Amino acid sequence: MRINITHEKSKQVSDPGSNPGSPISLKTRKILKIMPVRKVGSAGRFRAGYGKSVRHKLAAVEKKQRVKQVCPFCKKPALKRIAMGIWSCKSCGKKFASHAYTIP
Numbered sequence: 001m002r003i004n005i006t007h008e009k010s011k012q013v014s015d016p017g018s019n020p021g022s023p024i025s026l027k028t029r030k031i032l033k034i035m036p037v038r039k040v041g042s043a044g045r046f047r048a049g050y051g052k053s054v055r056h057k058l059a060a061v062e063k064k065q066r067v068k069q070v071c072p073f074c075k076k077p078a079l080k081r082i083a084m085g086i087w088s089c090k091s092c093g094k095k096f097a098s099h100a101y102t103i104p
Helices: 026-034 041-046 052-065
Strands: 079-083 086-089 095-097
Touching: 041 052
Parallel strands: none
Antiparallel strands: 079 086, 086 095
16 A cells, blocks of 8 residues: 655745745844844853853953063063963063963
8 A cells, every 4th residue: 555645845934024945034133133242252162061150260361361461571561471380571582480371
């Protein structure tokens, strides 16, 4: 015994003015354009797995550590972090050990 199954094309109801076949309505698109974009910075690589507060704390620390610090020897903002606790001044050429993330 054979069963014949016929497939009918389902009619897609869409909002007037929106792209037919688009899953997002025009009203939803307008709302999404108004909503602000949340930027996490460098901590965006961790996504939602670690939680909001941890990612924001990490972003704050990384933002401070990546800024050029003021060299304690020549007093110019040319100090760059090479590794954890190791700093190098591009102006006077000194390399020294200090705090891990920022120079106090």
